[in-house]
Amino acid sequence: MRTTTLRYAAAAAVATAVTLTPSASASTPTLADPDISVTSTKAHLDQLQSIATANGGNRATGRPGYKASVDWVKSQLDAAGYVTTVQPFSTSSGTSYNLIAEWPHGDANHVVMAGAHLDSVSSGPGINDNGSASAGILETALAYARSGESAKNRVRFGFWGAEELGLLGSKYYVNNLPTAERDKVEVYLNFDMIASPNPGYFVYDDNPAGDGARDDLTAYFDGKGIPWEYIDVQGRSDHAAFRSLGIPTAGTFTGAEGTKTSAQASKWGGTAGRAFDPCYHSSCDTSANLDLTALDRNIDAIGHMIWSYAAKDYGTTPPPSGDNLLKNPGFEAGAVDWTGTSGPITSSTSRPARTGSWKMWLGGNGSTSAETESQTVTIPSTAPAPRLSYWLRSDTAETGSTAYDTMKVQVASSTSTTTLATHSNVGTSTVYAQKTLDLSAYKGRTVTVKFLMTEDASLQTSFVVDDTAVTLG
Incomplete structure (x- = not known):
């Protein structure tokens, strides 16, 4: 989670408290919600911890631990049948990398995308921030590949580099995505810090227009009996680059350095007057710095969104432009359609x-x-x-x-x-x-x-x- 002048303590204080009211979403089909394995997700986090430990105690951009993280995640996705692309870009701290993984099935003209930043800060291994969400979308991707689901739309996952340096990876990705390919992205779902040890359950509220993804997340939590609050993250994570292009975004978050209030402790448990994550951006953000219940609930929410949006009907795909029958004829979308x-x-x-x-x-x-x-x-x-x-x-x-x-x-x-x-x-x-x-x-x-x-x-x-x-x- 990137640090800015807006602190989550202030953001959480103005978040809208929500009374649980069951609601239905018309924008996603009714499907059995997948149970994404928290045990497997924790195993991924242990692997990221081992990578950090073997590489100077962190996985920061420009450090060997970050590239090792990219290589390991890529190996898991390659073995599951994803088409992966490593996208290098330059930063003030050295070369960083985005990892893009696409399930090569479904209509390439309608892309459902989820992402999380994979880098840590230099002062610690970054297991909650943001190994938690990286491991969560990794396990969701692997579970989808195993599921036998017939994807109506393309499903794409992004693991972003250099988020901690100013959201550089996600910005680089969208800025280098041709306009025609940007237009195919129907929704971008961002996940950042989803296992804070003194957790809250926050849903992004800074892009409520379009597609209803925010409402689908809140309806999911309602259906599980999990109280939630809206929070306006105001550009502190990687959804901001997509939002700036008018792509609908949504996401979840369990809190960073902001302080949990008494009302929030009554609703969610935990300790009032204490940070949601006391180890935020610190050396103690290790595999011991996790609430596995919060992790389990959030990865199941990720699974719900991926299963639902992969099956969503976005309408009939128009024929190829002009009279060219080939899709992606200039390969600018990578290996898509080939x-x-x-x-x-x-x-x-x-x-x-x-x-x-x-x-x-x-x-x-x-x-x-x-x-x-x-x-x-x-x-x-x-x-x-x-x-x-x-x-x-x-x-x-x-x-x-x-x-x-x-x-x-x-x-x-x-x-x-x-x-x-x-x-x-x-x-x-x-x-x-x-x-x-x-x-x-x-x-x-x-x-x-x-x-x-x-x-x-x-x-x-x-x-x-x-x-x-x-x-x-």
């Missing part, structure tokens, strides 16, 4: 994109390897002259006229696979050139467009593809 090998769709600056920052970079390994990326489209029978086009640049360390490394462009139907073009290490060019292939034979059929790279045992060849299209002619 299926294949993890890694080739990248924003690495080692090979330039033709437009934007992202492209598909196949090969470049210098070792025996095979990589693929594909997408399925249905070509109308009425298409006048359907075509597949893409822009390609390539470079190689191979010499001579033998094709050691190749990239094949294929079209697969239910009955056959046809190679329409083959590019190789022979005749490479670092200048992008557009290639166009005829798809007339596939009118009225559903086909998979596939890029397949094979590389031999030595000397790299890189095939970089950008700005793909399947057009009707």
Whole structure:
């Protein structure tokens, strides 16, 4: 939780006390609420504590404990089947990283996102602030992957870096998200300090307009018989960057350095006149600095929101813009809508994109390897002259006229696979050139467009593809 001139003591004092009144929410479907494991979440927190202990007692941006935290969380999400992206950015304390994880199912035009900052301050391990919420959304993500739920919408999780330096990670993420991709984010749910040892139950009240997410959280607490209060966090956490773009936000919080009042102690238990978290931004914010009941209640609230919003009906997705049948044709949304090998769709600056920052970079390994990326489209029978086009640049360390490394462009139907073009290490060019292939034979059929790279045992060849299209002619 970032420190600002607004202290939570003042914010909590003006929070609106709420009398429990059962309420129904029309904006989310009625689903069985998941029971997110507090035992597993606590195990994640113990791992973050171990990382901090092994790395100077903290997990702060620019320190090795932060990168180790990112790497460990990423390994858990990769193993569960998420498409993960590590987004580096510069800060005054050194390089920091955002970790983005997306469940590769559901409508990519409607994105439901939850996030928490993963960094600590330099003075302590940051287990409540904000390992608690990072572990909570991690376990929720893993539970969703195990659940077998059929996602109607895309579910995306953000683990933010450098929040403690001024919300830098979340700001960097939204500022580098293309406008078209921003428009796909239907709601952003933020969680920060959800296991304070002298807890309150606060719901963000600084973006009440739009989507009803705030009301869905309060209705959830009502249904569980948990008293809550609104609190205006006024830009102290990572929802602020999303809110500034008009994206509906909501979130929960159990208190920081603010003092619990007598009325709040009567309602929630705990100790009046004592901070919600006496170890806020201190070395004692360890795995012993947690209220597991508050953690359990809040992670179940996170699960409720993810399950509900993943299934929410946001309406019919409009057709792709223009007559391009491919989704995410320029890869600016990362690996969204493409299926294949993890890694080739990248924003690495080692090979330039033709437009934007992202492209598909196949090969470049210098070792025996095979990589693929594909997408399925249905070509109308009425298409006048359907075509597949893409822009390609390539470079190689191979010499001579033998094709050691190749990239094949294929079209697969239910009955056959046809190679329409083959590019190789022979005749490479670092200048992008557009290639166009005829798809007339596939009118009225559903086909998979596939890029397949094979590389031999030595000397790299890189095939970089950008700005793909399947057009009707």
